[in-house]
Amino acid sequence: MMDERRRMVQDLMERGYIKSEAVRRAMERVPREEFVPEDEMHRAYMDMPLPIGEGQTISAPHMVAMIAEILDLEPGMKVLEIGTGCGYNAAVIAEIIGPEGHLYTVERIGILYERARKKLRSLGYDNITVIHGDGSQGFADEAPYSRIYVTAAAPYIPDPLMKQLEIGGKLLIPVGSDKFYQELVLIERTSADDYRSRNLGGVAFVPLIGKHGWKFH
Numbered sequence: 001m002m003d004e005r006r007r008m009v010q011d012l013m014e015r016g017y018i019k020s021e022a023v024r025r026a027m028e029r030v031p032r033e034e035f036v037p038e039d040e041m042h043r044a045y046m047d048m049p050l051p052i053g054e055g056q057t058i059s060a061p062h063m064v065a066m067i068a069e070i071l072d073l074e075p076g077m078k079v080l081e082i083g084t085g086c087g088y089n090a091a092v093i094a095e096i097i098g099p100e101g102h103l104y105t106v107e108r109i110g111i112l113y114e115r116a117r118k119k120l121r122s123l124g125y126d127n128i129t130v131i132h133g134d135g136s137q138g139f140a141d142e143a144p145y146s147r148i149y150v151t152a153a154a155p156y157i158p159d160p161l162m163k164q165l166e167i168g169g170k171l172l173i174p175v176g177s178d179k180f181y182q183e184l185v186l187i188e189r190t191s192a193d194d195y196r197s198r199n200l201g202g203v204a205f206v207p208l209i210g211k212h213g214w215k216f217h
């Protein structure tokens with residue numbers, strides 16, 4: 001598996017998704033096979049999303065690499081993830097921010113929350129806290145955050161997430177009304193009242209369901 005992981009990382013570097021040493025090291029350290037169901041293990045190092053149950057997916061490795069690069073993370077940062085899923089993306093981010101940093105991650109589906117929490121604990125990720133709840137409202141208890149990223153597609157940018165960013169902080173979120181196509185949007189809080197927004201292109205994520213997300217189940 002280690003060889004396969006190295007090959008995956010090499011491939012992501014050659015295709016330009018991994019650009020920095022920090023992301024390379026993180027993706028080389030996290031065992032993706034630990035986060036997928038047993039019957040998907042043989043595909044753990046293919047660059048594709050895989051089913052994790054409950055109609056949800058583990059994101060494709062190139063998407064995790066892209067998110068990690070765009071977020072421009074530093075050791076010691078406080079980060080909020082919305083949509084834990086199986087916890088793989090969280091583990092990659094936690095590797096980069098290190099033991100002085102902390103990642104809070106919110107998952108709305110109880111079974112996935114419980115599974116991810118146990119998995120991350122068993123792998124020794126003490127710098128991750130998994131929360132069961134509606135992440136479209138953020139997680140005000142620990143705000144503000146240096147970085148917030150959402151791994152599910154929202155119909156609009158949830159106001160609580162903008163408010164929970166520190167000044168100079170960045171929010172990365174897929175936004176759009178189409179099931180198979182959304183725009184990845186990067187927002188930077190430039191002052192207490194000002195935000196700058198950039199469109200980074202097309203992506204496809206499962207829907208964000210909640211108060212500031214989609215209302216269907």
Ligand code: SAM
Pocket residue numbers: 056057058059060082083084085086087088089090106107108109112133134135136151152205206207208209210211213
């Ligand atoms: N980050 C994951 C990974 O490591 O590959 C991928 C997550 S999956 C693409 C999106 C997750 O967002 C699903 O597990 C889904 O249940 C969750 N989700 C959807 N709406 C949510 C909400 N309002 N709050 C928290 N999680 C939500």
